[in-house]
Amino acid sequence: MKQTIYEQYELRVERKQKIRHYEAFWANRVLYILVPVGHLEDAELVELQKLSDYMIRTHQDLYVSSFVKNKNDSYVTEIDDRKMALFRMPYDYSSRKLVIGKELALFHHNGRAFPEKVSSINRVGQWKSLWVKRIDQMEHFFREKIRNNPVDVFDTLFVESFPYYLGLTENAIQYLVDTELDDTPMMNDAATICHHRFTDLSWQQSQWMKLPTDWIFDHASRDLSEWIRSECRKGPDMDPMKIQSFMKDYERVSSLSSFSWRLLYARLVFPVHYFECVEEYYTSGPIADKKWHEDRLKAILNSSDLYEKTLSDFYDIVGVPAKTYGIPVLDWVK
Missing domain, CATH: 3.30.200.20 (Phosphorylase Kinase; domain 1)
Structure with a gap:
């Protein structure tokens, strides 16, 4: 090297x-x-x-x-x-204390002003087709596993849990479709630079670093929902106040429309963490650490009640009066 x-x-x-x-x-x-x-x-x-x-x-x-x-x-x-x-x-500017919600809002604000057309890394308006494609692939895989009978612990967990996550995905797609039909995007809903998966670790390592290979061009709610998802997945260690202050810090710089809130919620309902876990196991080859993948899937399944409760209380947690905004909440999680 x-x-x-x-x-x-x-x-x-x-x-x-x-x-x-x-x-x-x-x-x-x-x-x-x-x-x-x-x-x-x-x-x-x-x-x-x-x-x-x-x-x-x-x-x-x-x-x-x-x-x-x-x-x-x-x-x-x-x-x-x-x-x-x-x-x-x-x-290294790590000695400077940066507020991640505010910094992300500024980053999105600046990214929106990019003067050229972005096409290769653009994902705006494509969520539905990408989600449908993903769920179709996994449903096909699920049927194959049932036909051939599950052979190990991970197979069994996948076969038993998939119908629930299929239902969750269908809810997310319907919520997204309703949002695009019923609501109107505002100025701040224009596409900007986002991340494939934005979490606390995306920037704040031993020093602050924004790495372009992490980026995708999309709606800002992608980053917000993925950051919130990573916090929700901490299980009992999740701190609702941390989520609330993150969103308040963000909105001090860039306020969210009802369209943004609904997109954010739709993405949070879509169980991408489950999909990634299953996909990574089945594509990681024979040398994969099976136990590590099994434990990871078990953790997702064990925290599903807590995750559902977060979806149920989401608008209360972030302090958004959903009724005032005319934002629907999924009935069944309530």
């Missing part, structure tokens, strides 16, 4: 370290991070690079990592048969 870095970027690796699960190193008192990008299309990388450059140049966002070109004027380098991108990490 050191040799390739020197040949491709003319950087001498002085000291290596791990950031998240990525390789990082120091060179000339600057921290760099290597990120696998084999899962991204070239067009997606081009858009992510443009967004990164825009946030750094136009909005002077100190925390956005910047793409580094190699000697071939490319942002992608082959290292150990893997496509990698090198990022220059921001300077």
